Amino acid sequence: MENAKGSKLYLFSIVLVAVLGGLLFGYDTAVISGAEKGLQAFFLGATDFQYTDAIHGLTSSSALIGCIIGSAISGLFASRWGRKNSLIFAGICFFLSALGSYDPEFLFFTHGKPTYELLIVFNLYRILGGVGVGLASAICPMYIAEVAPTNIRGTLVSWNQFAIIFGQLVVYFVNFIILGSHTNPIIDTVKGIAAVMPGSDPWTISTGWRYMFVSNAFPAGLFTLLVCFVPETPRYLALIGKDHKALSVLEHINGTAKAKQILAEIKSTAEVKTEKLFSYGLLVIFIGIMLSVFQQIVGINAVLYFAPRIFESMHMGNPMAQTVIMGVINILFTLVAIFTVEKWGRKPLLITGSFGMAIGAIGVALTNLCNLPPIVSVVSIMFYSAAFMMSWGPICWVLIAEIFPNTIRSSAVAVAVAFQWIANFAVSSTFVPLYNMKMGGLTNFGHIFVYALYGIICIIAALFVWKLVPETKGKTLEDMTALWRNKHR
Numbered sequence: 001m002e003n004a005k006g007s008k009l010y011l012f013s014i015v016l017v018a019v020l021g022g023l024l025f026g027y028d029t030a031v032i033s034g035a036e037k038g039l040q041a042f043f044l045g046a047t048d049f050q051y052t053d054a055i056h057g058l059t060s061s062s063a064l065i066g067c068i069i070g071s072a073i074s075g076l077f078a079s080r081w082g083r084k085n086s087l088i089f090a091g092i093c094f095f096l097s098a099l100g101s102y103d104p105e106f107l108f109f110t111h112g113k114p115t116y117e118l119l120i121v122f123n124l125y126r127i128l129g130g131v132g133v134g135l136a137s138a139i140c141p142m143y144i145a146e147v148a149p150t151n152i153r154g155t156l157v158s159w160n161q162f163a164i165i166f167g168q169l170v171v172y173f174v175n176f177i178i179l180g181s182h183t184n185p186i187i188d189t190v191k192g193i194a195a196v197m198p199g200s201d202p203w204t205i206s207t208g209w210r211y212m213f214v215s216n217a218f219p220a221g222l223f224t225l226l227v228c229f230v231p232e233t234p235r236y237l238a239l240i241g242k243d244h245k246a247l248s249v250l251e252h253i254n255g256t257a258k259a260k261q262i263l264a265e266i267k268s269t270a271e272v273k274t275e276k277l278f279s280y281g282l283l284v285i286f287i288g289i290m291l292s293v294f295q296q297i298v299g300i301n302a303v304l305y306f307a308p309r310i311f312e313s314m315h316m317g318n319p320m321a322q323t324v325i326m327g328v329i330n331i332l333f334t335l336v337a338i339f340t341v342e343k344w345g346r347k348p349l350l351i352t353g354s355f356g357m358a359i360g361a362i363g364v365a366l367t368n369l370c371n372l373p374p375i376v377s378v379v380s381i382m383f384y385s386a387a388f389m390m391s392w393g394p395i396c397w398v399l400i401a402e403i404f405p406n407t408i409r410s411s412a413v414a415v416a417v418a419f420q421w422i423a424n425f426a427v428s429s430t431f432v433p434l435y436n437m438k439m440g441g442l443t444n445f446g447h448i449f450v451y452a453l454y455g456i457i458c459i460i461a462a463l464f465v466w467k468l469v470p471e472t473k474g475k476t477l478e479d480m481t482a483l484w485r486n487k488h489r
Helices: 008-044 055-058 061-078 083-103 116-147 150-178 200-212 217-227 236-237 243-254 257-268 281-298 300-305 307-314 319-344 346-370 374-389 392-402 406-435 446-468 478-486
Strands: 185-188 193-196
Touching: 008 055, 008 061, 008 083, 008 150, 008 185, 008 193, 008 200, 008 217, 008 243, 055 061, 055 116, 055 193, 055 406, 055 446, 061 083, 061 116, 083 116, 083 200, 083 217, 116 236, 116 243, 116 406, 150 200, 150 319, 150 392, 185 478, 200 217, 236 243, 236 257, 236 300, 236 406, 243 257, 281 300, 281 392, 281 406, 281 446, 281 478, 300 406, 319 346, 319 374, 319 392, 346 374, 346 392, 346 446, 392 406, 406 478
Parallel strands: none
Antiparallel strands: 185 193
């Protein structure tokens, strides 16, 4: 008996599970925002080495090393293991990382005694979680794009970014609740060396950051379990010759008649399982890489990862509460992208958001340069973040999932996302030293320099999109294969 229309409930249920991977992505990368000062104070207590700002920048960003690894191997995993099994592996990485970051002393070290060896082990656990993030960041949008009908593909892939931001908001709340009546340690520079000031809360230093990291184990376990019950994507099944299974999944989503048409289109562009990465020319790979790089070098994750530290430096009330407010604003403006991406298109949102971010970033720089009231800086930061969330946040992932031809998608996405995490690591690991940089009589020179730089990069990003990025609204994934084949001839 033929299935005439397919089931939207079936489609949305499997997309929801994939979107949970985005939530874990956001949760794992943003958990450091609440934990980093307690973690810094803990390792400042080490007697066998000096825990410098540079080491703290690397420790706070060490998960990003795993993200680079995970995204780099995502193409291999996705093409050999399939999208589904790769996501299961990512979930296991999330779960083990959460437990290990909570108790890095397990089995081998004295609990509560900071040492250089313990720092290495802690970073290894964070890198393991980063591998999960890297895999999820590449494969979740790929999974959604490969199961979604063309007319709502952009919207559904954008929900993955909503989940990332929602995961960040959830962890902001969780960190806020865990901290409770406790306070973050007071850390100041004494004779050029960071030190924990008297009166700092000992609970936050010894225990608080541990609870923040282990809270990730609960959503990680749920995600890993639920992925076991979703199907493999029909495009991957067609690529490996399992046409009957591919048709079955397509029928559940689109109905029998439409499923047969889609499968025929997939097969026409998937005569071989894979092609070489540059089979469609250098331009498509370059555009994918630069979309990823620009999404990071505009500086957004320096803001998200270190939000409480930034708001604390502005002396405008409770920095954790302001971080939560920013998280709510981020959610609202991500919804703007979700509900306009199929109406306005990808390029207009990216260009508009780029100029909005430039205004916000330069606003922060001017506030520090001209000694404007701190509220101007707070509003500018939130405006900058909101502009990102309605543009580069979700739309970059949509384009990366859509822009590549079927036969090179897994490897091309892996390359693009690996560059994204490399850029993320470069920005995040250098932010604290640059932010604290002083020059001449300007004690806030670093604040001015960093945000002025981000503002200029935002303008360059808008020009890049305008000149080089093709619009993918309304096009099938198979249309993109034809587009790049024609350009390469």
